[in-house]
Amino acid sequence: MKKNLIYVLLLLIAFAGCKKEEKSSNPFFNKYDTPFEVPPFEQIKAAHFMPAFLKGFEEQNKEIKAIINNPRTPTFENTIKALKYSGQLLTNVNRVFGALNSANTNDSLQSISRELSPIASKHDDDINLNDTLFLRVKSVYENKGKFKLTEEEKKVLDDTYKDFIRSGAALSNEDKDKLRGINKELSLLSVQFGQNLLAETNGFKLVIDKKEDLSGLPESVVNQAASMAKSLNMDGKWVFTLQVPSMTPFLQYSDRRDLREKLFTAYFMKGDNDNDKDNKAIIAKIAKLRVEKAHLLGYNSFADFVLERTMAKTPEKVFTFLGQVWDAAIPVAKAEATAQQMLIDKEGGKFKLQPWDWWYYSEKIKKAKYDLDDEITRPYFKIDNVMEGMFYVANQLYGLNFTKRTDLPKYNPDVNTFEVTRNGNHVGILMIDNYPRQSKRGGAWCGSFRGQGRDINGKMIYPIVTMVTNSTPPTADKPSLLTSEEASTLFHEFGHALAALLSNKTYPGGSLPRDFVELPSQIMEHWVLEPEVLKVYAKHYQTGEILPAEIVAKLDESGKFNTGFMTVELVAAALLDMEYHSIKEPVDLDIRKFEKEAMDKYGLIPEIKPRYRSTYFNHIWSGGYSAGYYGYIWCEILDADAFQAFKETGNIFNKDIAAKFEKEILARGGTRDPLDMYIAFRGKEPGIEALLINRGLK
Ligand SMILES: [Zn+2]
Numbered sequence: 166m167k168k169n170l171i172y173v174l175l176l177l178i179a180f181a182g183c184k185k186e187e188k189s190s191n192p193f194f195n196k197y198d199t200p201f202e203v204p205p206f207e208q209i210k211a212a213h214f215m216p217a218f219l220k221g222f223e224e225q226n227k228e229i230k231a232i233i234n235n236p237r238t239p240t241f242e243n244t245i246k247a248l249k250y251s252g253q254l255l256t257n258v259n260r261v262f263g264a265l266n267s268a269n270t271n272d273s274l275q276s277i278s279r280e281l282s283p284i285a286s287k288h289d290d291d292i293n294l295n296d297t298l299f300l301r302v303k304s305v306y307e308n309k310g311k312f313k314l315t316e317e318e319k320k321v322l323d324d325t326y327k328d329f330i331r332s333g334a335a336l337s338n339e340d341k342d343k344l345r346g347i348n349k350e351l352s353l354l355s356v357q358f359g360q361n362l363l364a365e366t367n368g369f370k371l372v373i374d375k376k377e378d379l380s381g382l383p384e385s386v387v388n389q390a391a392s393m394a395k396s397l398n399m400d401g402k403w404v405f406t407l408q409v410p411s412m413t414p415f416l417q418y419s420d421r422r423d424l425r426e427k428l429f430t431a432y433f434m435k436g437d438n439d440n441d442k443d444n445k446a447i448i449a450k451i452a453k454l455r456v457e458k459a460h461l462l463g464y465n466s467f468a469d470f471v472l473e474r475t476m477a478k479t480p481e482k483v484f485t486f487l488g489q490v491w492d493a494a495i496p497v498a499k500a501e502a503t504a505q506q507m508l509i510d511k512e513g514g515k516f517k518l519q520p521w522d523w524w525y526y527s528e529k530i531k532k533a534k535y536d537l538d539d540e541i542t543r544p545y546f547k548i549d550n551v552m553e554g555m556f557y558v559a560n561q562l563y564g565l566n567f568t569k570r571t572d573l574p575k576y577n578p579d580v581n582t583f584e585v586t587r588n589g590n591h592v593g594i595l596m597i598d599n600y601p602r603q604s605k606r607g608g609a610w611c612g613s614f615r616g617q618g619r620d621i622n623g624k625m626i627y628p629i630v631t632m633v634t635n636s637t638p639p640t641a642d643k644p645s646l647l648t649s650e651e652a653s654t655l656f657h658e659f660g661h662a663l664a665a666l667l668s669n670k671t672y673p674g675g676s677l678p679r680d681f682v683e684l685p686s687q688i689m690e691h692w693v694l695e696p697e698v699l700k701v702y703a704k705h706y707q708t709g710e711i712l713p714a715e716i717v718a719k720l721d722e723s724g725k726f727n728t729g730f731m732t733v734e735l736v737a738a739a740l741l742d743m744e745y746h747s748i749k750e751p752v753d754l755d756i757r758k759f760e761k762e763a764m765d766k767y768g769l770i771p772e773i774k775p776r777y778r779s780t781y782f783n784h785i786w787s788g789g790y791s792a793g794y795y796g797y798i799w800c801e802i803l804d805a806d807a808f809q810a811f812k813e814t815g816n817i818f819n820k821d822i823a824a825k826f827e828k829e830i831l832a833r834g835g836t837r838d839p840l841d842m843y844i845a846f847r848g849k850e851p852g853i854e855a856l857l858i859n860r861g862l863k
Contacts, residue, residue, distance in 0.1 A: 191213045191216055191217060192204075192205050192208040192209050192213060193209075193213055193217035193220075193254065193257065193258050193261075194217070194220070194254075199573065199574055200570075200572065200573055201573070201584075201591075201594050201627070201629065202615075202629075203573045203574050203582075203594060203614070203629060204261050204574065204614055204629075205574050206574040206575060206576040207574055209261065211271070211273035211274060211277065214258065214262050214274075214277050214281075215277060215280070215281070217254065217258040218255070218258055218259070218262075218281060218284070218285070220254060221252065221254040221255030221256075221257075221258055221259070222255060222284070222288045224252070224253075224254050224255070225251050225252035225254075225255050225288075225292075226288075226291070228247070228251035228252065229248075229251060229292055229295070229298060231247075232244055232247045232248060232251070232298065232301065233295070233297045233298055233301070238304075239301040239302075239304040239305050240305065240312060241305055241309075241312045241314060241318060241322060244301045244302060244304075244305050245302065245305055245318075245321060245322055245325055246621075246672075248298075248302075248325065249321065249325075249672050249673060249674065250620075250621050250673070256673075257615075260612070260613065260614050260615070261614060262274070262277070262278075262281075263612070264576075264612050264614060264631055265576055266278055267605070267606055267610070267612075267633070268576070268577070268598055268604070268605050268606075268631075268633045269576050269577050269604050269605065270363070270604050270605075270606075271604060275360055278356050278360075279353070279356055279357075279360075282352040282353050282355075282356045283349045283352060283353060285352065286345075286348045286349045286351075286352040287345070287349065289332075289348070290332075290333075290341075290344070290345045290348055293328070293329060293332035293333065293334060294332065294333055294334060294336075294341045294344070294345070295334075296334075299329050299334040299335070302325060302326055302329055302334075303326065303329075305322060305326075306322060306323075306325075306326040309322055315671075316836070316837070317670060317671055317672065317836040318671075318672075320675075320835075320836050320837060320838075321672050321675070321836075324675065324835075327474070331462065331470070331473075331474075333461065333462060336461065336462075340461055343457075343461060344458065344461055344462075347454050347457055347458050347461070348458075350450070350454055351451060351454050351455070351458070354447050354450055354451050354454075354786075355451065355786060355787035356787070357447055358436075358444055358447050358448065358451070358783070358786045358787045359606070359783060359786075359787040361436055361442040361443070361444050361447070362435065362436055362444065362606070362781055362783055363606055364442045365407075365435040365436050365438070365442050365781070366406075366407045366408070366435060366606075366607060366781075367406075367603050368442070369406070369407055369431040370397070370404050370405070370406055371404065371405040371406075371415070371424065371427060371428050371431075372394070372399065372402055372403070372404055373390070373402060373403040373404075373405070373424075374401075374402045374403075378421055378424065379403060379419075380419070380420040380421060381418045381419050381420035381421070382414070382415070382418050382419055383414070383418060383540045385540060385543060385643065385646065386414040386415070386418060387403065388640045388641075388642070388643065389410075389411065389414075389637065389638075389640060390403035390404055390405055390411070391403055391640075392638075392640040392641060393405070393406065393411065405428060406601075407428075407431060407432050407435065407607075408601040408607060408635055409607065409635060410601060410635060410636060410637040410638070410651070411601070412428060412429075412432060413524065413648075414539070415428055416428065416429060416521065416523075416524035416525060417524045417525060417528040417538075417539070418525070418528065419525070422516075422521070422522065422525075425521040425522070425525060426519070426521045428521070429520060429521035430521070433520070433774050433778055434780075435778075435780060435781040436780030436781050437756075437757070437778070437779075437780040443780070444779075444780040444781070444786075445756040445757070445779075445780060447786075448745075448756060448779055448780065448786055449753060449754045449755075449756055451786055452745050452746075452748060452754055453751045453752065453753065453754070454751075455467040455746065455791070456748050456749070456750065456751040457751045458470070460751070465749055466480065466746060466747045466748060466749050467746040467747075467748075467791065467792060468480040468483075468743060468746040468747045468792040471746065471791060471792040471793060472792060474678055475678040475679060475680045475681075475793070475796075476678055476680045476681055476799070476839045476840060477680050477795075477799065480743065480746075480747050480792070483743055483792075483795050483799075484743060486795070486799060486853070487736055487739055487740055487743070487795055487798070489853060490732065490736050490798060490853075490856070490857075490862075491733070491736050491740070491767060493732075493857055493862040493863065494728075494729050494732035494733050494736060494860075494862055495729070495733060495768065495770075496729075497728060497729030497732070497862060498729030498730050498732070498733040498770060498773060499729070499770060500729065501527065501727060501729045501730055502518055502770060502772045502773075504530060505518050505522070505523070505526035505527065505530065505772075506518050508526055508529060508530060509522070509526065518772050519771075519772065520771075520772055520773060520774050522772075523730065523772060523773065527726075527727050527730065531723060531726050531727070534723070534726070535719045535722055535723040535726070536719065537716070537719040537720065537723055539648040539649070541716065542648070542649055542703075542712070542716065542720070543637075543646040543647065543648065544646055544705050544706050544707065545703040545704065545705055545706075545712040545716075546646060546647040546648070546649065546651070546652050546703065547644050547645065547646055547647075547704075547706040548599060548636060548637075548644065548645035548646070548647055548655075549644070549645075550702045550703065550704055550706070551647055551652045551655055551656075551702060552581075552597065552655065553701075553702050554652075554693070554698055554699075554701055554702025554703070555655060555656050555659045555689070555692075555693075557698070557701050557702065558656075558689070558692045558698060558818075559659070559663060561818040562818060562820070562823035562826075563587070563663070563667065563823060563827055564587050564588065565585055565586070565587050565592060565663075565666070566585070566586045566587065567583040567584070567585055567595070568583060568584045568586065569581065569582070569583055570582045570583065570584050570594075573594070575596065577598060577602075579598055579599065579600050579602070580596050580597070580598045581596070581597045581598075581599075582594065582595070582596050582597075583595045583596075583597070585666055591627060592627070592666055592667075593617070593627045593628040593629065593630060593665075593666045594627070594628070594629045594630065595630050595631075595632070595662055595666065596614075596629075596630070596631040596632070597631075597632050597634075598631065598632070598633045598634070599633075599634050599635075599636045599638075599645065599655075600635070600636060600638040600639075600645070601635040601636075601638065605633070605635065606783070607635055607783075608635065608783070609632075609633060609634040609635060609654050609657070609658050610632070610633055610658065610661075611630065611631070611632040611633070611658045611661035611662050611665065611686075612630075612631050612632075612633075613628055613629060613630050613631065613665050614629040614630075614631060615627070615628055615629040616628055616665065616668070616673060616674070617665065617666075617668040617669065617670065617834075618670060618671065618672060618673035618674075619670075619671045619672075623671075626673070628665050628666055628668065630662045630665045630666055632658040632659060632661065632662045633658070634651075634654055634655060634658060636651050636654070636655070637651060643706075644706055646706060649693075649694065649720065652693050653690050653693050653694075656689040656690050656692065656693045657686045657687065657689060657690050658686065659686075659689055660685045660686035660687065660688060660689030660690070661682075661685060661686045663685060663689070663831060664677075664685035664686075664830075664831050664834070667827055667831040667832055668831065668832060668833075668834045669832035669833075670832070670833065670834050670836050672836075675834055675835035675836065676834075676835050677834065677835050677839065678796075678835075678839055679789075679790060679793030679796035680793065680795065680796035680799040680800060680839075681796075681800065681803070681839040681842075681843075682796065682800070683796055683797050683799075683800035683804070684800050684803045684804050684807065684830065684843075685830065685831055687797075687800050687801060687803075687804035688803075688804040688807050688808055688826075690804075691804065691805075691808040691817075692817065694717075694720055694721065694724065695817055696714075696717050696721075697817060697818075698817075699711075699712050699717055699720075700712070724861075725860070725861030728860050728861045728862065729862075730773060731860075732798075732860055732862065733769070733770075733773055734773055734774065734775060734776040735776050735797065735798060736798060737764060737767070737769050737773070737774075737775035737776065738775040738776040738777045738782065738794055739794045739795040739797070739798060740763065740764075740767055740775075741760065741763055741764065741775050741777075741778075741779065741782070742782070742784075742785045742790070742791065742792060742793070742794040742795070743792060743795065744759075744763040744766075745759075745763075745779075745785070745791075746785075746791055746792040747792075756779050756780070759779075760778065760779045777794075782794075798856070801856045801859065801860070802851050802852070802853055802855065802856045803843060803851055805851075805855035805856050805858070805859040806847065806851035806852075806855040807826065807830075807843075807846065807847065807851075809855060810822050810826075810846070810847060811823075825846055826846055829842055829843075829845040829846040830842055830843070830846055
């Protein structure tokens with residue numbers, strides 16, 4: 166996923182125009198005197214953030230005032246461009262704060278986040294709802310024919326104008342006040358949601374103190390749990406958490422059905438425990454306020470509002486699309502459930518398959534069918550080797566080189582930093598932060614401490630990109646050894662990172678719509694298990710032996726295994742998101758009831774839970790994916806078809822295709838309509854076929 170920061174503003178080197186002056190004790194107020202101007206993390210203390218934010222607000226307010234008070238007729242230059250380049254300090258501090266608060270948070274940052282959210286929301290509204298400023302933007306927009314604008318500038322102008330309208334600039338004063346109230350409340354609620362979720366995730370631990378309770382677990386999983394116990398001062402015990410790399414292997418291998426139930430129940434009840442961290446009332450409020458906001462802005466539902474700016478455009482189109490995938494997947498999932506039940510019956514288990522059984526029995530069937538499981542492949546997926554594999558792919562496709570740098574500031578010892586170059590020229594900095602910790606939220610994402618653009622004088626600004634995962638950590642005697650799915654996640658986030666690194670635009674800010682942004686990331690997942698790539702990186706961590714061809718073949722054959730389940734849990738979450746955001750009246754929802762009815766409506770089978778239940782669906786309540794979670798599967802239409810472009814030539818490293826993909830997709834960022842971008846790359850619009858074939862549903 167991609168972390169959506171609080172402001173949809175811009176990203177620039179701070180203080181590019183700073184004169185020589187006294188060094189402030191607040192690192193945000195000085196030009197960073199670090200290599201590549203990487204934020205000086207070791208100097209940044211929690212106490213620096215609030216003063217930096219406040220000064221950032223103040224500076225941007227001054228810049229806005231100067232735009233408004235400009236006596237000259239509004240032009241692109243003196244209005245749109247001036248606006249795009251305003252708020253540099255604010256963007257700077259916000260990028261650092263957002264990244265740290267997600268990946269390395271603590272009580273101080275969480276409390277700043279709560280204090281900040283209403284102030285930040287007011288600051289945004291003060292700009293977006295400023296009449297005089299809007300009139301200037303409108304004047305430029307209405308006179309656009311009079312200015313000589315590049316294609317990118319035309320898009321920037323259109324987007325800026327639409328952003329103002331969509332933020333309420335054309336509303337009456339009374340409605341503007343209502344909107345301000347809603348925005349303020351929404352921003353606070355989403356912060357509360359995220360903080361509750363982190364507390365709930367960290368709040369549960371399955372502690373095992375008897376060896377017999379570890380029955381079925383492979384050695385690597387046991388060691389992992391022992392290592393976790395040790396880090397929590399519970400030497401001699403074994404601890405499993407609700408973090409995916411800890412939980413999933415337990416669900417796959419533990420023979421103890423009661424403990425699987427205990428662990429998985431704790432997982433899917435996160436935020437739904439009727440305690441002081443419960444998220445139900447919070448999301449009911451968010452859902453209601455979003456309908457009110459949509460109505461104020463003239464839309465039937467929040468989904469109508471969000472989707473206007475996407476490839477899909479309307480909720481109807483999204484529902485139709487999801488329905489097609491659902492209809493293809495649900496019979497496959499039902500057949501998978503039947504096969505599992507048959508195995509349970511054959512083994513003499515007198516019970517009905519439940520959600521906490523799915524991983525366990527599907528693993529058994531997979532093992533019987535392909536003689537393959539994660540423990541066989543893990544030794545070949547040492548994390549450093551997997552990263553070398555992804556660097557190799559980026560080198561073959563785009564000629565990029567990655568050099569490890571140990572001399573740059575980092576926010577946590579786990580971070581690995583690389584300088585990215587091409588033909589000896591600097592391209593950007595990439596930080597990679599791979600292991601779970603209590604201070605990091607779940608999932609994987611990619612963000613930037615500085616985004617690519619050009620400064621106001623046209624000078625290149627090089628990106629500083631950060632990708633974060635929650636991968637299997639190393640133990641005392643073993644390095645980090647990944648599952649093939651975790652390897653795939655690394656490639657995915659690396660795809661986002663490549664888009665950020667190879668971006669080549671002029672104006673800062675701007676972003677791809679949710680249903681396009683996963684194309685650069687998901688296309689990278691196609692390379693991870695290609696035999697040509699595996700033979701480069703999949704080496705046994707002890708012997709150096711290359712992954713044997715028979716295992717490669719098994720990986721390939723088993724690639725479509727369990728696809729009914731994986732598709733159904735994903736589409737179920739996407740449908741749940743769309744159901745919440747298609748509500749047309751601001752009603753008080755009973756969350757449990759709403760979720761159940763929504764899932765029953767589509768006939769979700771009881772053996773499968775949606776990938777995210779409402780109370781821990783971070784993407785849609787605080788991650789910027791509201792009415793956008795479908796984007797992951799929508800983008801599969803694009804990535805499956807785009808990868809075909811390489812396959813068709815018989816060369817997955819075809820440099821001409823890669824150059825075209827870079828030029829038409831990666832380099833453009835949000836500077837062009839997504840469908841136009843895709844057609845420029847592929848020559849045609851993609852159909853749903855490639856997705857269904859790719860998932861083995863056809
Ligand atoms: Zn993603």
